[in-house]
Each structure stands twice: as structure tokens, then as C-alpha cells.
Amino acid sequence: MKPLIFIDGEAGTTGLQIHSQLAGRNNIELLQLPNSERKNPLKRSQALNSCDIAILCLPDNAAIEAVSFIKNSNVRVLDASSAHRTSLGWTYGLPELVKDQAEQISKAKRISNPGCYPTGAIALIRPLTSAGILPRDYPVNVHATSGYSGSGKSLIDAYEDPNHPQPINTPYCSYGLDLHHKHVPEMKTQALLNYSPIFTPHYGKYRQGIVLHVPIHLRLLPNNVTVEKIYNCLSKYYENSEYIKVQTTDDIQNTKNLDPEHLNGTNQLNIYVFSNENEGQVLLTAVYDNLGKGASGAAIQNLNLMLAGQ
Structure with a gap:
């Protein structure tokens, strides 16, 4: 049967x-x-x-x-x-x-x-905490923007129903400002963090798709950690993954902007490791569909x- x-x-x-x-x-x-x-x-x-x-x-x-x-x-x-x-x-x-x-x-x-947001955050952080590259007590920030569908049917209707009694046309909205978003415990637990990350979610005037960032300061990491070591760790972690792909260094260097809708309708998640080595800064980024992989x-x-x- x-x-x-x-x-x-x-x-x-x-x-x-x-x-x-x-x-x-x-x-x-x-x-x-x-x-x-x-x-x-x-x-x-x-x-x-x-x-x-x-x-x-x-x-x-x-x-x-x-x-x-x-x-x-x-x-x-x-x-x-x-x-x-x-x-x-x-x-x-x-x-x-x-x-x-x-x-x-x-x-x-x-x-x-x-959860949609935790999927990207954990995919970026967990390999690094597991390897000891990112200390578990690191002060993690997660900054993400999603399409409005991430907030459910009521917000979708407010944006898309022409007869809605209280239509919404806001191009961009920041929320979760009390720092008690329900996704935070999930991020902390599954990313193996000792402390809750500061999570700043936003939604834009588009239906679906997420761009999620986790900024990293190399000066706060162990002395031997470099951008290359971070990149190699993530690449190795997902080398056999069907759905999570770390972009090549050439692709990353040629990326000047990111489209949150790029992977809509798929179960794919793309990872980017941007950096400014002169300043010791790294920006870990995930792009995916909040209604797909999320x-x-x-x-x-x-x-x-x-x-x-x-």
C-alpha cells in the first residue's frame, strides 16, 4: 500500500x-x-x-x-x-x-x-562552531530580509488583495525590535552558540526570497583563522550537498549585488563568503527561497x- x-x-x-x-x-x-x-x-x-x-x-x-x-x-x-x-x-x-x-x-x-530564517543562519554558523573556527561565545549578529510571504497569509492578503480593508504598500519594514523573535532559540541551539544572537529581521515589498547576512570580525577569532580557512571549512562541509552550494571564489568576487528572488521556486541555498581582508572583516551570506528551502x-x-x- x-x-x-x-x-x-x-x-x-x-x-x-x-x-x-x-x-x-x-x-x-x-x-x-x-x-x-x-x-x-x-x-x-x-x-x-x-x-x-x-x-x-x-x-x-x-x-x-x-x-x-x-x-x-x-x-x-x-x-x-x-x-x-x-x-x-x-x-x-x-x-x-x-x-x-x-x-x-x-x-x-x-x-x-x-524555520525560514534559522535555515540560513544555521547553515552559515554551524560548520564554523563545530570546527572551532567561530568561538561558541562569539557575539553573533544575524541580519536578514525576506519577502512578505514569510509573515503568513494575513500579510500576503494585505499586500496582494486589491479589496483588502487595510492594504499595505510599505516598501520595507523592520520588525522584531524587542529582540525576542521566536526563531532566536532555534538559531542558538542548532548553531551551537553559548549566547543568543542578535537577530534583526526585515521584509520587503516582494513575495518571497531571503538574503541573510552574518558579519564576522577576524580579530575576535582565534589567531590562525583567515578568510581562506572560513571559506574552506564551509566548502568542505557542503561539498556533497545536493541543495546547499558554496559559491566559487571567482563567483563571489564577481558578485556586486544579490537578488533575494534569485532561487525562488527551488530548494537551493547559496552561500557566499565576502571579505575585506585589509579591515579583517568577513560577511557570510545565504540566499534562498523562504517558501522553498525555508x-x-x-x-x-x-x-x-x-x-x-x-
């Missing part, structure tokens, strides 16, 4: 993207509820307990509730919310995190899909691993 997949919250931004990518596949079967039953706790509970894999595309509290509904020990869960990203008993769904992470995901019962693309990647491990 084909594995039965239930997307709880398939009407949301991420749920719609996942559903569209799964709808044409012949190696799975999708379990769907009628529109009138999608928010019915009894119907949701029945679906969650009768599927093989439940994909949760829900707000955090609703995702926690959904997990509480599951009594069937055979049901595996892929949670796209931020509810379980630092929870014990959950496997972090970034297959490139460490060497055997993909194998862990393939066998796990509970997988938490990474959400639905990562979920499909994780689901494929889970199916391979069935």
Missing part, C-alpha cells in the same frame, strides 16, 4: 505549497478533509490517527494540539511550525546539519522542519527521507 499522507493545515501558505508539490506524485496517497471539516477537532483527530505521516502546517499552539491528538504510535509527524524545534525527542529537520542528520530524519518518528521545499526534502526510511 502507498503511504498515506495527511497535511493538517493545508489551506495555509506552506500547506498549499506542499500540497501542490505532492498532488501529482504516484508513490503516496493524500488524505484530505472537506473544507467544512478542516477545523473540526474530531475529524482532524481521526485523520491524524489514520495516516502514516502527518505534516503539520499550523500555528504553534495548533501544532501542539495536533500532536496531542495522535494516539496511534505508528504515525510519524513532520511539524512545519516552530513549536518543537528545540524540543527533546524531536529530530531537527535540516538534513545538511551534520553528517548523519539525513539518516536520523529517515528513521525518526518526530521531525521538526527548520519552508515547503525543506518539508518535501524531509518527507522524501522519511518515505525512504519507511
Whole structure:
């Protein structure tokens, strides 16, 4: 029998993207509820307990509730919310995190899909902290700009619905100014940092795509750390990765600007190591689709691993 997949919250931004990518596949079967039953706790509970894999595309509290509904020990869960990203008993769904992470995901019962912003930050930082190149007590800054879709359906509607009662046309918005963004604990934990990074998120007047920066001062690193050593560490870490690519030094030197929409519609993430060696400055940069590698693309990647491990 084909594995039965239930997307709880398939009407949301991420749920719609996942559903569209799964709808044409012949190696799975999708379990769907009628529109009138999608928010019915009894119907949701029945679906969650009768599927093989439940994909949760829900707000955090609703995702926690959904997990509480599951009594069937055979049901595996892929949670796209931020509810379980630092929870014990959950496997972090970034297959490139460490060497055997993909194998862990393939066998796990509970997988938490990474957040859009943390995906880029962790991809840049984790290899360096693991190698001792970046001290774990380094004062990390993460500066990122996303398309407005990263804030969910309400902001998408405010930008795109011509009949919206309170339309938004702001070209650029900075938020998370209380420094308590919900993605920070995930970044700290999965990037192996001793202290929370300062995270400054922004969104622009475009639908999707992220440019994320992590600035580094060489003077604050161990004496033997150079730009070349940072670059080589990242290149080696991702040399066999299908989806995360460190750009060549020639490409980086020829890059004068970055388009946040460059990788839209893909599960790719490109890494750049910019530098000013005279000033001892390095700028680590990730470019990717917040709805791709930052959400639905990562979920499909994780689901494929889970199916391979069935």
C-alpha cells in the first residue's frame, strides 16, 4: 500500500505549497478533509490517527494540539511550525546539519522542519562552531530580509488583495525590535552558540526570497583563522550537498549585488563568503527561497527521507 499522507493545515501558505508539490506524485496517497471539516477537532483527530505521516502546517499552539491528538504510535509527524524545534525527542529537520542528520530524519518518528530564517543562519554558523573556527561565545549578529510571504497569509492578503480593508504598500519594514523573535532559540541551539544572537529581521515589498547576512570580525577569532580557512571549512562541509552550494571564489568576487528572488521556486541555498581582508572583516551570506528551502521545499526534502526510511 502507498503511504498515506495527511497535511493538517493545508489551506495555509506552506500547506498549499506542499500540497501542490505532492498532488501529482504516484508513490503516496493524500488524505484530505472537506473544507467544512478542516477545523473540526474530531475529524482532524481521526485523520491524524489514520495516516502514516502527518505534516503539520499550523500555528504553534495548533501544532501542539495536533500532536496531542495522535494516539496511534505508528504515525510519524513532520511539524512545519516552530513549536518543537528545540524540543527533546524531536529530530531537527535540516538534513545538511551534520553528517548523519539525513539518516536520523529517515528513521525518526518526530521531525521538526527548520524555520525560514534559522535555515540560513544555521547553515552559515554551524560548520564554523563545530570546527572551532567561530568561538561558541562569539557575539553573533544575524541580519536578514525576506519577502512578505514569510509573515503568513494575513500579510500576503494585505499586500496582494486589491479589496483588502487595510492594504499595505510599505516598501520595507523592520520588525522584531524587542529582540525576542521566536526563531532566536532555534538559531542558538542548532548553531551551537553559548549566547543568543542578535537577530534583526526585515521584509520587503516582494513575495518571497531571503538574503541573510552574518558579519564576522577576524580579530575576535582565534589567531590562525583567515578568510581562506572560513571559506574552506564551509566548502568542505557542503561539498556533497545536493541543495546547499558554496559559491566559487571567482563567483563571489564577481558578485556586486544579490537578488533575494534569485532561487525562488527551488530548494537551493547559496552561500557566499565576502571579505575585506585589509579591515579583517568577513560577511557570510545565504540566499534562498523562504517558501522553498525555508519552508515547503525543506518539508518535501524531509518527507522524501522519511518515505525512504519507511
